[in-house]
Amino acid sequence: MDGIDLTVHEGEFLTLLGPSGCGKTTTLMMMAGFETPTEGRILIDGQDVTHKPAFQRPLNTVFQNYALFPHMTIFDNVAFGLRMRRLPEAEVRRRVYEHLEMVQLRGFERRYPWQLSGGQQQRVALARAIVNSPRVLLLDEPLGALDLKLRREMQGELKKLQRHLGITFIYVTHDQDEALSMSDRIAVMNRGRIEQLGTAAEIYERPRSRFVAEFIGETNLLPARIVEQRDRSTLVDILGIIGRLTTHRYPQSEVYASIRPERIRLASSDEPGVEGRVWDTVYAGPVVQVLVHIPGTDEPLQVIAPPGTHLARVYPGEAVRLTWDSEDVVLVA
Numbered sequence: 519m520d521g522i523d524l525t526v527h528e529g530e531f532l533t534l535l536g537p538s539g540c541g542k543t544t545t546l547m548m549m550a551g552f553e554t555p556t557e558g559r560i561l562i563d564g565q566d567v568t569h570k571p572a573f574q575r576p577l578n579t580v581f582q583n584y585a586l587f588p589h590m591t592i593f594d595n596v597a598f599g600l601r602m603r604r605l606p607e608a609e610v611r612r613r614v615y616e617h618l619e620m621v622q623l624r625g626f627e628r629r630y631p632w633q634l635s636g637g638q639q640q641r642v643a644l645a646r647a648i649v650n651s652p653r654v655l656l657l658d659e660p661l662g663a664l665d666l667k668l669r670r671e672m673q674g675e676l677k678k679l680q681r682h683l684g685i686t687f688i689y690v691t692h693d694q695d696e697a698l699s700m701s702d703r704i705a706v707m708n709r710g711r712i713e714q715l716g717t718a719a720e721i722y723e724r725p726r727s728r729f730v731a732e733f734i735g736e737t738n739l740l741p742a743r744i745v746e747q748r749d750r751s752t753l754v755d756i757l758g759i760i761g762r763l764t765t766h767r768y769p770q771s772e773v774y775a776s777i778r779p780e781r782i783r784l785a786s787s788d789e790p791g792v793e794g795r796v797w798d799t800v801y802a803g804p805v806v807q808v809l810v811h812i813p814g815t816d817e818p819l820q821v822i823a824p825p826g827t828h829l830a831r832v833y834p835g836e837a838v839r840l841t842w843d844s845e846d847v848v849l850v851a
Contacts, residue, residue: 519544519555520710526654526688527702531680533689535697536707537733542690545707546656549688550579562653577654578647582662584639586631592618592642593627599650617645620679637668644679654686661696673700694734698722706730722778728850731776738782738819742775742849744768754849757792757812761844773849779807779822781846784829784838791839794819796832806830810838 519541526532534542547553549560551572560568567575578599586595593614600610618624621641631639640660647655660676661669677700680687691697697704698718705715706729714726725731731739745760746753752765756775785791794810797818806825809818821840823829832838 519548522558522710522712524705524712524715526686528686529684531677531687531689531700531702533691533697533701533704534707535691535694535704537692540707541710542692542707543658544710546579546658546688546690549654550577550656551575576652577656578650578652579656579658580640580643580647580660582659584631584643586639586642586646588631590630591627592623592629592631592634595631595642596627596646596649599646603650613649614645617649620648620682621645621675636664637672640664640672641675644676648679648683648685652685654688655680657687657689659690659692662691669696676700698734706733708733724848725776725850728774728776731774731848731850736779736820736822738777738779738817739774739850740777740815740819742773744771744773744849752849754847756847757814759790759792759841761847763844763847763849765849768849768851770851773851776848776850777842777846779820780805782819782821782840782842785841789841791841794838794840796834796836796838798834799830799832801825808832810840812840 536542548555559566596614597610621644623641661672704721706713708729714730722734731737740756742754742756745755747767752763792812794812797809797811800807805822808821811818
């Protein structure tokens with residue numbers, strides 16, 4: 519880790535997002551108490567828990583492999599933490615049944631983990647984690663072992679559960695779609711640092727670095743040259759299209775322009791555009807991806823168009839003129 523400084527708000531769904539090896543799980547393990555930082559502090563509600571063992575912290579962790587006890591019934595798995603706290607058995611039963619109902623597993627309490635599907639086992643792990651009413655729930659790639667359809671179903675259930683409980687969720691994933699659809703805020707991590715922290719819209723629409731622009735969704739990174747800079751605007755030349763952007767100052771004149779594929783369109787006869795030739799088209803159901811070769815660029819320009827539009831009906835080898843609006847351009851160093 520390299521200078522992590524992060525404040526998570528109470529009741530927030532915050533996601534640590536990044537590629538493998540970027541430090542997101544290490545960050546989570548330090549919060550949980552399974553790793554001790556060599557410097558710095560970890561505070562929960564203002565209380566320093568940096569050197570407290572995991573069981574003395576007001577949080578629980580849900581892992582990708584569920585970590586259920588195979589020799590225990592579903593009821594006993596969920597009840598384990600409550601019994602460790604020596605709560606009365608009547609209270610244990612009440613809370614276990616209440617939380618099994620919450621995760622839609624009432625009636626499964628006599629079964630064993632090996633008798634359940636992956637999605638059901640994940641729900642048991644969630645019930646076991648929240649039955650102790652933690653202040654914070656840490657989730658380390660909890661849906662990674664599920665198939666795509668079930669994963670998407672569980673994403674909705676997790677978000678609904680978090681809103682219902684009001685518990686702070688800190689969620690680790692490398693899945694961009696998962697992070698964008700579930701999170702109140704996202705911390706994009708790279709090489710042990712937080713590259714950018716913000717809402718899903720801020721991260722996607724206004725990436726602050728080349729890494730964030732390329733990692734979150736698809737984007738086109740085009741060579742650009744700053745022509746003029748004022749206090750609150752920048753005149754920039756992108757492949758011959760000159761536009762004025764609202765952006766901060768850049769110390770260098772050579773930058774990249776990040777433009778999302780869905781923001782590129784066919785140019786009309788009275789507006790500036792870049793000439794290119796269609797290299798390939800890919801039908802993807804709700805959208806058509808069009809790859810256009812532009813002279814002077816290393817990679818084909820990616821354009822996304824809804825089926826039925828003129829841009830979605832072009833064919834390989836066809837000449838096209840493309841353009842974009844200045845407000846859809848983000849400059850990155």
